[in-house]
Amino acid sequence: MTERIAIIDLGSNSARLIVMHIYENGAYNLVYNQKETVRLSEGLEESGLLQPAAMQRAIDTLKIFAHMIELLAVDQILAVATAAVRNAANGTEFIQQVRQASGIEFQIINGETEATLGYLGVMNTIAVDNAVLFDLGGGSIELTLIRNRQAEKTVSIPVGSVTLTERFGLHDKADEEQLANAYQYIKQHLSSLGWLDNLSVPLIGTGGTARNIAKMDQRRKNHPLSRVHNYRLGWMSFDDLWKELGKTNLQQRRKVPGLSSGRADIILGGLTIVKCLFDLTQSSQLIISGCGVREGLFFQHYFNRTGLGPVVDDILEHSARNMLLFYKGNANHAHHIAKLTRAMCAGWNSLLNLSPRHEKLLAVAALLHDIGITINYYDHPRHSAYMVENARLFGLTHREQLLTAVVAGWHDGLTAKFSQHKIYHEFLDESDWLTARKLGLLLTIAENLDISQIGLVEEIEASVSNDQAKLLLFAPEPVAMAQQTLGKLQKWFKKETGCKLTIEYAHPLL
Numbered sequence: 001m002t003e004r005i006a007i008i009d010l011g012s013n014s015a016r017l018i019v020m021h022i023y024e025n026g027a028y029n030l031v032y033n034q035k036e037t038v039r040l041s042e043g044l045e046e047s048g049l050l051q052p053a054a055m056q057r058a059i060d061t062l063k064i065f066a067h068m069i070e071l072l073a074v075d076q077i078l079a080v081a082t083a084a085v086r087n088a089a090n091g092t093e094f095i096q097q098v099r100q101a102s103g104i105e106f107q108i109i110n111g112e113t114e115a116t117l118g119y120l121g122v123m124n125t126i127a128v129d130n131a132v133l134f135d136l137g138g139g140s141i142e143l144t145l146i147r148n149r150q151a152e153k154t155v156s157i158p159v160g161s162v163t164l165t166e167r168f169g170l171h172d173k174a175d176e177e178q179l180a181n182a183y184q185y186i187k188q189h190l191s192s193l194g195w196l197d198n199l200s201v202p203l204i205g206t207g208g209t210a211r212n213i214a215k216m217d218q219r220r221k222n223h224p225l226s227r228v229h230n231y232r233l234g235w236m237s238f239d240d241l242w243k244e245l246g247k248t249n250l251q252q253r254r255k256v257p258g259l260s261s262g263r264a265d266i267i268l269g270g271l272t273i274v275k276c277l278f279d280l281t282q283s284s285q286l287i288i289s290g291c292g293v294r295e296g297l298f299f300q301h302y303f304n305r306t307g308l309g310p311v312v313d314d315i316l317e318h319s320a321r322n323m324l325l326f327y328k329g330n331a332n333h334a335h336h337i338a339k340l341t342r343a344m345c346a347g348w349n350s351l352l353n354l355s356p357r358h359e360k361l362l363a364v365a366a367l368l369h370d371i372g373i374t375i376n377y378y379d380h381p382r383h384s385a386y387m388v389e390n391a392r393l394f395g396l397t398h399r400e401q402l403l404t405a406v407v408a409g410w411h412d413g414l415t416a417k418f419s420q421h422k423i424y425h426e427f428l429d430e431s432d433w434l435t436a437r438k439l440g441l442l443l444t445i446a447e448n449l450d451i452s453q454i455g456l457v458e459e460i461e462a463s464v465s466n467d468q469a470k471l472l473l474f475a476p477e478p479v480a481m482a483q484q485t486l487g488k489l490q491k492w493f494k495k496e497t498g499c500k501l502t503i504e505y506a507h508p509l510l
Contacts, residue, residue, distance in 0.1 A: 005301060006074040007294045008065060010106060012041035012084035012138025012162055013266070014208060015058060017065045018294050019072050027325035028302060030392070032072060036061045037262045041084035041139040045166045050088045058094075059101045066102040078297045079106045082114050083139030087158055111156020115142035117296030119151050122204055123311045124299050124318075125291040126230055127395035132199060132281055135292055136207040136270055138162035145195060146204075149311060157189050161209050161270035170268040173249035182272045190280055202285045203277055206292035208263060209270030214288040215258035216241060224426045225398050229290035232397070235278050238286055242275050316395030320364045323391050327371040333453040338366035340446035340460055347462025348469055351497050352438055361400060362439045364393065365407040369443060385409025389423075402427045403436055410440030411447050414492070438496050441489070448485035449473070461506075469499045472506050 003022040008015065019032035038058040043051040069077060085091040086108050095106045109117070118135040129149055135142040139160040145153040165171055168182040190196055205213070214228040217237055245253060245267060253264040263270075274286070303309030312318045324334055345352065345359045354362075365388070372383025389405035396404065402424055409415070414437065428436070449457045459474040473479065486503050493501040 003076070004072060004074045005298065006065075006069045006072070006077045006079075007297050008062070008077065008079040008104065008106075009293045009297075010038075010040070010058065010062070010079070010081040010085065012044075012082065012140070012160055013037060013039060013263075014138075015040075015061045015065070016294060017068065018298075019069070019074060020298050022302065022305070023326070025325050025328075026306065027322055028298075029326050032068065034065065034068065036064075039138070039162070041087075041160070041162045043166075044084060044088055044139065045163045048088065049090050050084065050094050055094050055097065059098060062098055062102045062104055066104055069104075077104060078301060079104050080109045080114075080117075080293065080297065081106045082109060082293070083111070083137055083156075083158065083160060086110060087139060111140060111142055111158075112154055114140075114293060115144050115154040115156055116151070117293045117300070118142055118206055119144050119146070119154070119296065120299050120310055121291040121293060121295035121297075122206060122289045123149055124309070124315055125295065125394040126204060126287060126289055127315055128202060128204060128287065130201045131204045131287070132196065132201060132277070132283065133204045133206070133289075134210075134274075134277060136161060136205065136209045136273060138208075138266070141273060143190075143193070143196075145199075146201075153195055155193060159186060159189055159273070161266045161273065163269075164272060165266045165269035168269075170272075171250060171265045174246070174268055179246055179268070179272065182269065183276055186273050186276045187280070190276055196277070196280045197282075199281045199283070201281065201283060202287050203274075203281065203283045204287045204289055205274065206289040208260075209267065209274065210286075210288050211290065212259055212263055212267060213238065213241065213271070213274065213286070215260075216256060217258070219257035224423050227290070227398070228288050230394075230397060231288045233286055233288075235284050235286070238274065238278060242271050245271060314395075316360065316364060316393065319392060319394040320367045323371065323393065324367050327368075327374045327387070329368070329371050329373075330453055332455070333450060334367045334370065336450055336455055337369065337443070337446045338363050340449060340457070341366050341442050343460045344442045344445065344462045344471075348464060348497075351464050351469060351499060352442075354435070354438065357400075358435055358439060361396075361404045362407060362442060364388075364396075365404050365411070365439065365443055366446065369408045369411040369447065381409045381412045381415070384411070399427050399432070403432055406436045407439040407443060410436070411443045413444055413488070414440065441492055441496055444492075445471075445485060445489060448488070449479065464499065467499055469493065469497060469501050471501065471503045473503060474506050478505060 005020045007018050015036050015038050017034045021031050022028045038061050040054050040058050042054045131146045133144040137160045140158050142156045144151050168178050211228050214231040217233045254261045341362050368388050371387050372380035375383040385405045388408045456479050457473050457475045461472040463470045
C-alpha cells in the first residue's frame with residue numbers, strides 16, 4: 001500500500017511543504033512541493049516575541065498547507081518549527097494557535113536536531129566525503145563539520161539572514177561601515193567555535209540564501225540547467241557576486257537576475273555570513289544543496305521503515321535503484337545488463353581507457369536504459385535519455401547526469417535524434433562525447449546479448465589478444481542474437497577501439 005507523507009518545515013523566513021509517496025515496492029518519489037515566504041521572525045530580534053502580523057501570515061499559509069494535505073490524502077504529517085519559534089518567548093503559544101487553526105501538530109526542534117536533519121538530507125543526496133555544511137535560515141545558522149561522510153561537530157548559532165539584516169539595517173542600501181560591522185559580528189560568533197579555521201574543505205550550503213546564490217551565479221554564467229542541487233561555484237565567483245550586490249540598493253537588487261524579489265531585502269545579511277565562512281575556512285568551493293531539513297525528515301522516516309541508513313553508502317546506486325523501482329522496470333534484465341557491462345569494462349580496460357567513474361556512470365545507464373518504455377516502447381531509448389536527464393539521481397554532477405543520459409539513449413546504437421539537443425552540447429566537450437560513444441557501445445553490446453531479457457548469456461569474459469577484442473560467452477546454447485550483434489557492431493567497435501571484435505562460446509558456468 002502506498003504511504004503518503006507530508007513534511008513541513010516552518011522556518012524564520014519561509015514555510016515549506018513537500019509530499020512524498022512511498023510505494024509498495026519500496027520506491028519513493030516527490031509528488032508535491034510548495035514554498036511560501038512568511039517572515040515569521042520579523043521583529044523578533046528587537047522584541048524577543050513573534051509579532052501578531054508575522055504569526056497571522058504563518059497561520060494563513062499553514063491553513064493552505066492543511067487544505068493541500070487533505071486533497072492529497074496524506075497518511076502522516078511530519079512538521080517541525082525551527083529557529084524563529086524556538087527563540088521566541090511566545091513560540092509554544094504560537095504552535096498551539098497553529099494547531100487550533102490548521103490541525104497541524106508541530107514539533108519545535110532544537111538547533112542540534114535541525115543540524116542533524118539537514119546533515120541527513122544533504123549526505124543522502126550529495127557525494128562529498130569532507131565538508132563544512134551550513135544550513136542558513138532567517139533566524140539561525142546550523143554548522144556541521146563532515147569527515148568521511150560522518151558528522152564530527154555540530155552547532156547552531158542564533159544568527160541568520162533576517163536577524164543580521166535587522167540588527168545592522170541591511171534591508172536597503174548598506175554602506176561599507178554597516179557591512180563591515182555585520183561581518184565582524186558574525187565573525188566573532190564563528191571564530192569562537194575554534195574548529196572552522198583553515199579547513200580547506202568544500203562548503204555545502206542549504207537554505208534560501210544558498211539557493212539564490214546558485215540561481216544568480218547561473219544567470220551570470222548563462223548556465224543551461226535551472227536545477228540548483230549539487231550546483232558548484234568557486235570562491236572567486238562568490239566574491240564577485242558579494243562585491244556587486246554590496247553596492248546595490250533594494251530596488252536594484254529586486255532586478256538582479258536569479259534573485260528572488262522576496263529575498264532582495266535580506267540577501268546582504270545572508271551573503272555576509274557566507275562570505276565570512278569562505279574567509280574562515282579558506283574553502284575554494286561552494287556546493288549548493290536543494291535538499292535539507294525536509295529531506296532529512298523523510299530519509300529518517302524511510303530508513304526507520306526499511307532498516308537502511310541513516311546515511312547510505314552509495315547514494316548514486318541507491319537513487320538509481322529507486323528510479324528503476326519507481327518506473328517499474330525489468331529489474332532482472334537491468335541488473336544483468338549492468339553485470340555484462342562491468343565484465344567488458346574489466347576485460348577491455350587497456351583498450352577502452354575508461355576511468356572508474358566512467359564505469360560507474362555506465363552502471364547507472366545500464367540500470368535505467370529501458371525506463372523510457374513507461375512512456376512508449378517505440379523510440380524508448382530517446383525517452384529513457386530524457387528521463388535520466390531529469391531524474392532525481394543523487395551523487396552526479398550536472399555534466400555527469402547529462403553524459404549518463406546520452407549513454408542510456410544510445411543503448412540501441414548511435415543516433416543523433418536526441419544527442420543534437422542543445423543542452424548536451426553546452427555541457428559536453430569532445431572528450432565527453434568520445435567517452436559517451438565508448439560507453440554506449442558497451443551498453444549496446446550487452447543489450448543485444450540479452451535482447452530476449454531472459455539471461456540466455458549467463459556470463460561473459462572479455463579479453464584482448466593480438467589486436468583482437470574477444471568476448472567469451474557462457475550460455476547453455478548458441479545465441480542467435482550474438483552473431484547478429486557482431487555483424488551490427490563490428491564497424492562501430494573498430495572505430496572506437498581500433499580492434500576487431502570476435503565472439504566465442506564456452507560451456508556455461510556451473
